[in-house]
Amino acid sequence: MKAFVCTEYGLPEVMQLREIEKPTPKGNEVLIRVYATTVTSADSRIRKADPFPVRFFYGLLRPKKNTVLGCELAGEIEAVGKNVTLFKAGDRVFGGTGMGFGGNAEYVCLPEEGAIAIKPVNIPYEEAAALTFGATTSLIFLRDKGNIQSGQKVLIYGASGALGTAAVQLAKYFGAEVTGVCSTANLGLVKSLGADETIDYTKEDFTKSGKSYDIVFDTVGKSPFSGCLRSLKHNGIYLRAVHIDLYSIFRGLWASATSSKKVIGGVAMERAEDLRFLASLVEAGAFKPVIDRRYPFEQIAEAHRYVDTGHKQGNVVIALFN
Incomplete structure (x- = not known):
């Protein structure tokens, strides 16, 4: 499968499109075909290692893990592990990958008990992808x-x-x-x-x-x-x-x-119940994700460049499949 890989810290050009192995879901995981993902300020900070303490978590000199960025996504479940009971193949979902990242790829595996919820019926995948972070x-x-x-x-x-x-x-x-x-x-x-x-x-x-x-x-x-x-x-x-x-x-x-x-201060970890709450607000017309710009998958580096300006309105979305 195709994925954007960050193998060193630096400018947006460090984001490289590579062919990597398609994941296989474990017993408690679902395999999601990603239709849309985003580039967030969190992705930008990891890519730049700014602030410096980022390096203590992801690699002192260069990223040593989680080299596929992207912390939110929307898509369709293609397969489920043998122990999964909450979702089935064909479910349209959105969710977050948390500190594990990995959303800037054609496929991703997530645990069924993770931050995953059924996509609101009244918004497209691109908007649903921007409903997590x-x-x-x-x-x-x-x-x-x-x-x-x-x-x-x-x-x-x-x-x-x-x-x-x-x-x-x-x-x-x-x-x-x-x-x-x-x-x-x-x-x-x-x-x-x-x-x-x-x-x-x-x-x-x-x-x-x-x-x-x-x-x-x-x-x-x-x-x-x-x-x-x-x-x-x-x-x-x-x-x-x-x-x-x-x-x-x-x-x-x-x-x-x-x-x-x-x-x-502190951190805010995505939870499935919060995603379901937000989905209910969207379906009731009480909330709508704001999309600033949309980029095709091949232009993730350009999306990073725009996010780096610090002047985006709402979210920057990446479309993978039409």
Whole structure:
């Protein structure tokens, strides 16, 4: 089968299209023919080994494992292992590969108990492929880590990216009053997703407006730490989906220990129940994955180049089979 392999760290050109062995499902696995996958900020960070600690997990000098990137996908189950009971051949599914990656290939095997769910009937594979990474991360941060409540004031920093576009929609679904922070070009998009207020960070510093929020959710790791804390109400929560250095982690721990405000980071692991919840929202018309650009499989390097700009709106999707 064809797959894009990353055998060294560097620019998008390190992504090489190779012929590798097609996987065979183990007893508890399903074999998925991938119709669509994505290139996310996580893929970009692994490819660049940025931040540096990436190398401690994937190889100090070059990637030594998980050389096929891609953490979300949608497709059709082609075969199942002998012990599989939750799915059958022919099921149309979407899901995430987690830290194992491997989605940028024609086929992938995943455990049936993993992050897999039946694809929503009212969206195509390309949109379903973009329903895992950003949406589940934002869901887990807002609902589980932030305990979002109806009527709260929530600010989404980086509201136009994969996490941000999902976070705006989810926060509105949970009944919050949402403020989205983004650049000038993305104000219309964020407003169209349901944001009650939008702030152009190139023209206005929200931390100096005098307004306060129950939750500030930084989806991109670029919000001003001290300013965000000042912008929180008493017992407010500062959610950080991206911790890029140890200093910011210890700073968050100190702030949480010495004030009424909490700084919460960590990871968000995809779960099947979360995917099923998101699928139900999609089928009810309460959520829609935002697609910025679509690329054919052979142009994954070009997709990486675009993601590297840091200015994508929502998700970048890769189509494998028509």
